Amino acid sequence: MDTERLIMRRWRESDREPFAAMNADPEVMEHFVAPLTRAQSDAMVDRVEQGFDEHGYGLWALEVRATGDFIGFTGLALQTFEAPFTPAVEVGWRLARHAWGHGYAIEAARQAVAYGFDESGLTEIVSMTAVHNDRSRAVMERLGMTRDPADDFEHSKVPAGHPLRPHVLYRLRRS
Template sequence: MPSRIEPLTERLLLRQWRAGDYEPFARLNGDPVAMEYFPWLLDRDKSDALAEKLRGRIEEQGWGFWAVEVRGVAPFIGFVGLNRPNPPVPISPCVEIGWRLLPEYWGQGFATEAARAALRVGFEELHLDEIVSYTATINQRSQRVMQRIGMQYNGEQFDHPAVPEESPLREHVVYRLGRSTWETSQPAKEAST
């Protein structure tokens, strides 16, 4: 079994899922505001099944969509992390970065802070050449996070096969970030003497 990676930031811990995460995760997945850009809400059974799937992927490979806690403040605010889309999407094979947070934690920089930690894992520990992110074309909030973490949109789009054809959420934009671009954006490390 691979060693488990649990990124730590100034305010956040990205970690393996715990039983206590399932109730607030179900609240998140059933919240029409949080799920505005998803084609459907998830009931408790489907939400729990998704949490189990995410937990299982971290157990298998050591990384994934981690549960996020605000250290000393909130034990669970949502998830952020890296994922190989399964079933695949039209841009597969790829590793995506994604996030979903409870609305009461929006606007505090948590998604951006956690996403930067996930990028660090992807490029420095997993040695990925590229990380992608995608969302419904009309989801401007997520696109702003993608831009803040240095991802770039070059006009690439696809119709998401899991979204009904008639849905305004079917068309997705793709943002990409290559390792070399990410490396040049990082502050220079102090030389040790």
């Protein structure tokens, strides 16, 4: 899948090193419990690729068309952790710090959402983040997603009492 400035594609072996570096960056991982080790990062790529095979969609690797640089991912992921709204398909993104502020997340997320509705036949796509992740919340709102505070939740994969456990949920329904 392509956008004006990005190539959204399946993962390559050469993506693993820059992806691991990105996942080890404390600033990129600020709204996660901890940065990922190289082994955890590689395992995530393996799960993402398995998801493509099982569902026909996943978290596409992002490449800047003009330079060929890998900058992160954007895409769709089936979420089945314990929460009132799961199972659900989430649109999500994670970009390397040098790719922030260029509009890449919203550009790719719009393409992923269109794919989910038009190609995969989804009727709703959600997105979630820690309460204080203002950058991601802004992307969700620019996507046209809406939040009902009654849907906010304590993320079951975040330890009890951790400041990142409270999450907001945004929804977008097929129009």
